[in-house]
Amino acid sequence: MAEKVLAKAESFFDIYDRNPSPSKDVTHYCPGCGHGVLHKLIAEAIDDFGIRERTVLFSPVGCSVFAYYYFRTGNIQCAHGRAPAAATGFKRTHPESIVISYQGDGDLAAIGTAEIIQAANRGENFTVFFVNNAIYGMTGGQLAPTTLVGQKTTTSPYGRNPANEGYPIKVAEMISTLDAPVYVERVAITDAKNTARVRRAVRKGLQNQIDNKGFSLIEVLSVCPSNWKMDPIQSKQWLSDNMIQQFPLGIFRDRTGEVPAAENKRHIFHVDGLREALELPVETESTIKVAAPAPEFQDPRIKLAGFGGQGVLMLGLMLAEAGMHAGYHVSWIPSYGPEMRGGTANCHVNLSHRRIGSPTVSRPTLLVAMNLPSLERFENEVVPGGLIIYDTAMVTRAPKRTDVKALGIPASTIADELGNTRGANMVILGAYIGYTSILPKEAIFAAMPSLIKRKNLIPLNEQAVEKGMEFVRNLRG
Amino acid sequence: MAEPIGLERAKIVVREDECKGCGLCIEACPEQVLFVHKHLNRLGYHPTGYKGEGCTGCGICFYQCPEPGAITVYKKGYVGEEVV
Ligand code: SF4
Ligand code: SF4
Ligand code: SF4
Numbered sequence: 430m431a432e433k434v435l436a437k438a439e440s441f442f443d444i445y446d447r448n449p450s451p452s453k454d455v456t457h458y459c460p461g462c463g464h465g466v467l468h469k470l471i472a473e474a475i476d477d478f479g480i481r482e483r484t485v486l487f488s489p490v491g492c493s494v495f496a497y498y499y500f501r502t503g504n505i506q507c508a509h510g511r512a513p514a515a516a517t518g519f520k521r522t523h524p525e526s527i528v529i530s531y532q533g534d535g536d537l538a539a540i541g542t543a544e545i546i547q548a549a550n551r552g553e554n555f556t557v558f559f560v561n562n563a564i565y566g567m568t569g570g571q572l573a574p575t576t577l578v579g580q581k582t583t584t585s586p587y588g589r590n591p592a593n594e595g596y597p598i599k600v601a602e603m604i605s606t607l608d609a610p611v612y613v614e615r616v617a618i619t620d621a622k623n624t625a626r627v628r629r630a631v632r633k634g635l636q637n638q639i640d641n642k643g644f645s646l647i648e649v650l651s652v653c654p655s656n657w658k659m660d661p662i663q664s665k666q667w668l669s670d671n672m673i674q675q676f677p678l679g680i681f682r683d684r685t686g687e688v689p690a691a692e693n694k695r696h697i698f699h700v701d702g703l704r705e706a707l708e709l710p711v712e713t714e715s716t717i718k719v720a721a722p723a724p725e726f727q728d729p730r731i732k733l734a735g736f737g738g739q740g741v742l743m744l745g746l747m748l749a750e751a752g753m754h755a756g757y758h759v760s761w762i763p764s765y766g767p768e769m770r771g772g773t774a775n776c777h778v779n780l781s782h783r784r785i786g787s788p789t790v791s792r793p794t795l796l797v798a799m800n801l802p803s804l805e806r807f808e809n810e811v812v813p814g815g816l817i818i819y820d821t822a823m824v825t826r827a828p829k830r831t832d833v834k835a836l837g838i839p840a841s842t843i844a845d846e847l848g849n850t851r852g853a854n855m856v857i858l859g860a861y862i863g864y865t866s867i868l869p870k871e872a873i874f875a876a877m878p879s880l881i882k883r884k885n886l887i888p889l890n891e892q893a894v895e896k897g898m899e900f901v902r903n904l905r906g
Numbered sequence: 907m908a909e910p911i912g913l914e915r916a917k918i919v920v921r922e923d924e925c926k927g928c929g930l931c932i933e934a935c936p937e938q939v940l941f942v943h944k945h946l947n948r949l950g951y952h953p954t955g956y957k958g959e960g961c962t963g964c965g966i967c968f969y970q971c972p973e974p975g976a977i978t979v980y981k982k983g984y985v986g987e988e989v990v
Contacts, residue, residue, distance in 0.1 A: 432984075433912075433980070433981045433982075433983055433984035433986070434978065434979065434980050434981065435965050435968040435977075435978065435979040435981075435983055436975075436978040436979075437974045437978070438974065440976045441975070452948075452949065452973065453947065454921075454924055455921065455923075455924050455926065455973060456972070456973060456974065458972060459926075459930075460926035460927060460928035460951065460972075461926070461928035461972060462972055464972070465970050465971075465972025465973055466969065466970070466971070468971070468972075469974055470969070471970075471974070472974065502969040582937065620934065621934060621936075621966045621969065621970070624969050624970065625969070628969065654928075660928075660929070661928040661929060661930050662929055662930065662933050665930070680976055691920065750925065836960065886907065
């Protein structure tokens with residue numbers, strides 16, 4: 430019997446309870462607005478394909494920001510222009526879902542240009558409905574990227590002049606220059622014939638996704654009577670007479686018949702596969718016990734600095750990795766600031782019993798300075814009562830601060846004597862754990878295989894750590 | 907109980923309070939069987955009315971109308987409940 434009646438789709442709510450307005454049975458769109466028609470065609474297709482339970486609509490910023498008032502599907506309202514990015518994340522983590530990115534011309538073709546192009550270029554397996562009404566609707570009729578040459582808007586009062594505002598962006602044409610998209614068509618909501626084409630395109634775009642074919646984009650030319658300042662019937666006439674001249678209708682890409690669904694099979698990233706691909710050792714249950722360090726050494730915030738090549742980034746990674754083996758929350762970030770250009774490197778590490786809020790360390794409790802510029806640069810950042818460890822073979826003066834502890838160790842010399850000049854970082858690491866008991870050496874040794882690619886170098890690095898510990902022991906006598 | 911007899915002719919029903927009086931359905935109806943009511947609806951628009959005969963059930967008005975629930979088209983032979 431369903432085929433004998435055309436009625437409101439099941440995929441719409443009966444009553445739009447989410448709308449704060451008192452009229453909960455009508456949309457918020459202006460009379461005659463094209464959005465409503467496209468909503469109906471999408472909702473009808475969702476009904477007919479039986480996909481409502483797994484459909485998620487990503488709505489934009491613009492007049493259709495409230496699409497979630499109406500669609501009885503999953504809904505995510507996205508930051509301006511970001512619907513394709515959010516849709517990518519969702520679709521990849523929920524491949525069985527049907528994901529629709531619904532966007533207007535300000536959202537997709539202005540602020541969101543990068544997102545749509547990158548999503549299309551990756552061939553994301555979702556469906557984009559791009560509503561082009563050649564103007565900014567929600568904000569009151571300003572020039573849009575798709576405003577026609579000569580079209581007057583509140584911000585192009587003389588009419589769009591390409592010499593001032595450039596030419597209208599032709600999204601369907603632009604997207605179809607990319608290799609990945611499967612289906613790109615431009616249609617128009619005007620008379621019965623063209624609207625039937627819109628209906629076909631909507632269904633095809635969704636069917637492609639159901640069949641796992643890849644990226645489909647349907648550009649829908651649509652009226653905005655309110656901002657065009659015409660009645661709805663005149664608006665459709667204007668669209669037919671003017672918009673279609675500058676935005677020709679038609680199919681710009683259709684590889685639906687060619688692409689096998691299998692082409693869209695991506696790498697699935699899972700832990701075991703990644704371990705294998707990155708040649709990481711198999712994870713084992715950690716049994717490493719940590720002695721409690723003195724209170725002033727607990728939950729350190731660490732800055733490690735030196736010349737590029739001294740291995741400060743590796744030292745940081747080793748600390749973080751070993752921290753994980755010992756059950757700490759950890760963070761590691763290298764600093765890529767302009768200071769990197771001078772050949773110095775630094776990174777920030779946190780080891781904590783609590784979850785870590787910010788990985789950046791601006792007030793370290795431990796500074797490791799492997800050269801003089803690093804000490805000069807960061808000495809004053811160290812919190813009072815903090816610790817500075819420095820390589821006396823490289824740093825020619827002691828720290829000036831008197832309110833911090835300072836531990837100098839000729840790390841580079843010790844490493845050199847071991848026959849491993851580059852092992853100074855591990856000597857420092859040994860000194861640090863020996864001095865503070867923050868980590869047992871077993872945690873460091875457990876971390877080494879996943880960080881040191883050349884396995885024959887592991888024993889040398891272990892020795893360097895031991896030497897650093899021994900130095901501290903001797904110091905204390 | 908007698909066999910349900912289907913609609914002999916197609917018809918449309920307009921939910922007047924959901925109509926925004928845009929006129930697109932009236933303009934598009936090939937049979938010209940829709941008209942503008944003189945009265946205003948709850949939203950302050952002149953809603954569309956059906957003349958009562960002549961509808962072929964083509965569905966054109968339904969797909970022209972931007973309001974999800976304003977127009978329902980019942981095609982010839984329809985035997986179900988009327989949607990309210
Ligand atoms: S401003 Fe334009 S696009 Fe927005 S709801 Fe009104 S008619 Fe539609
Ligand atoms: S279904 Fe067709 S004939 Fe009937 S009122 Fe609508 S447009 Fe006119
Ligand atoms: S198209 Fe819909 S909203 Fe517009 S006048 Fe007809 S019934 Fe009313």
